[in-house]
Structures are given as structure tokens and as C-alpha cells.
Amino acid sequence: MPVIVGYVPTRVGEAALERGIHEASLRGERLIVVNASAGDAVAGDPALAAATALARVRTQLENAGVDNEIRQPQRSHSPAEELLSIAAADAASLIVIGLRRRSPVGKMLFGSTAQEILLNADCPVVAVKPDRARRGGR
Secondary structure, eight states, X not given: OXXXXXXXXXXXXXXXXXXXXXXXXXXXXXXXXXXXXXXXXXXTOTXXXXXXXXXXXXXXXXXXXXXXXXXXXXXXXXXXXXXXXXXXXXXXXXXXXXXXXXXXXHHHHOOHHHHHHHHHOSSOEEEEOOOTTTOSOO
């Protein structure tokens, strides 16, 4: 049973990746890193990691010594649908997602991707934020 992490090339995504590595190491499980774009994957989408970012993630995973796989789905599902689908298909033990700081109105709405994952996942979900020192941007 793998740990699934939703990754975006931001501080929030890095926090999720670090926690995912930690959880996979603790559990002795494979880590599946999912980098999904909203809608059809389009060049220039800030959620879609470039080849250089994915190469850095691969190096980080290898250095951590966790069995891993990186998936960058090229379908037109939402990131939440992709994560939930992969988690169900691979019988995930855990999903790790990152949360970013929100305005008071944003807090009320919470964020559709995170909310959809938290409400619909069949396994536990860990939501993390970047360390305070790292915050200040996406």
C-alpha cells in the first residue's frame, strides 16, 4: 500500500513532498508523487512541474532512499480527481497534500482541491503547511 503525495512546484508542494517522504519511510511503503494539472495539461500551468523540477524531485527521493514513482497525468481530470483515482487504484494507505495560507474568505471556502480530497478519500489524509520560515509565497 503506497503513500500518495500531491505535488506542485511551490513551497506548499515541497512541504507535502517532505512529509510524504517521511511517512513512506516510517511505514516502509512506496511513495507515489502525483503532479496533476487542472484540466488539460498546458505548458505554462504553474501547477505542472517542469522537467528540471521533476529531476530535482527524483534526486530528493533517491537520496531519501524511498521506493518511489512520479506520475504526471496528462488527462483532463481535476487534481483532486487524479489523486483520489490513483489512491483508490493503488489502495493507498495515506494521501499527503499541502495547504497554503488563505484569506478569511478563502478560509471559509477552504479550497476546492483540498476539500474534495478530504471529503472523498477512502484512506487517511494528512494536510501540511510549509514551515513558518518558508511561508511568504506559494
